[in-house]
Amino acid sequence: MSITGTLKQVKHEDRIHTEADATNPTILVHHLSKAFGTLFALKNVNLKIHRGEFLAIFGPNGAGKTTLIRILATLTRPTSGEIFINGYSLNSDSEKIRRQIGVIAHQTYLYDELTAEENLRFYGKMYDVKDLNAKIxxxxxEVGLGLRRRDRVRTFSRGMQQRLSIARAMIHDPSILxxxxxxxxxxxxxxEMLTEWLKELKSKDRTILMVTHDLDRGIDLADRVAIIHQGKLVFEEERSNIEAKTFREKYYHFVS
Structure with missing residues (x-):
């Protein structure tokens, strides 16, 4: 289906405005490719995620998972293709998109020389969070760092940094994770805290895309599951339509 056929569009200064309609996807990826030199990390990826949906994409290392997330998070530019998030074009409205997403990744995006509180205050001000002190x-x-809130991040263990990274991603209450x-x-x-948070957010109509090689957690949380291999989406199905055992068999069939 074309972009025109999928979204109800009105062009205006390079922005795509969409009507408030449950049939319009929150995330729309159309013929996305990303090349590093002659090597393609993503090849002609097409993807739709609707509001309140939890999609888990599974794949081995090097499959293109991180590249996909980085592009959707506006951290990397695609080589070709179109992306719309809540009706905003990635090409022309990346700043508006950033205000609607929260990102949790390998990189924590924390400042080592700032304290936990200072990191959250920095991001909170960037997103114009109301009642910021109370929110912090x-x-x-909630992430279990109350006693370390005034300590510099460089003194934190990896696990503690990841906890603070979760808080950073949630400080502006994003509609998309x-x-x-x-x-x-x-x-x-x-x-355990992250799992409970994701379940709660899922129940509150948040849109969630998770890429992982952790089959157990992803299958347990997702509404829809997909497999990416060598830069291509090779399988996609509603979670309710496939048993966990069958999905695991398909996963190992594609990636072996």
């Missing part, structure tokens, strides 16, 4: 106090307690192997480096407490 609440969210830093982009997760790149979010459980990497988390201790058991932080992993």
């Amino acid at each position: 106090a609440r969210i830093i307690a 982009l997760l790149d192997e979010p459980y990497t480096g988390l201790d058991q407490h932080a992993s």
Whole structure:
């Protein structure tokens, strides 16, 4: 289906405005490719994610998972293709898109010489968060770092940094979450906390895209599952239509 056929569009100064319609995807990826020199990390990827949907994309290392997240997060430019997030074009409205997404990835995007509180205050001001002090106090307690809130991030363990990264991603209450192997480096407490948060956000109509090689967690959380291999989406299905055992068999068939 073409972009025109998928979205109800009105062109205006390079921005795509969409009508408030449940049939319009929150994230629309159309013929996306990304090349590094002659090597393609992504090849002609087409993807739609609707509001409130949790899509888990599975793939081995080097499959293109991180590249996809970085492009959707406006951190990397695509080689070709079109992307619309909440009706905004990635090509012309990246700043508006950033205000609507939260990203949890390998890189924490934290400043080592700032304290936990200072990091959250920096990001909170960048996103114009209201009642910022109260929001910081609440969210830093939720990630279990209340006693370390005035310590510099460089003194934190990897697991503690990942906890603070979760708080950073949530400080502006984004409607869309982009997760790149979010459980990497988390201790058991932080992993359980992240799982409960994701379940709660899912129940509150947030749109979530998680890329991972962790089949168990992804299958448990997702509404829809997909497989990416060698830069291509090779399988996609509603979670309710496929049993976990069958999906695992398909995954290992594609990536082996």
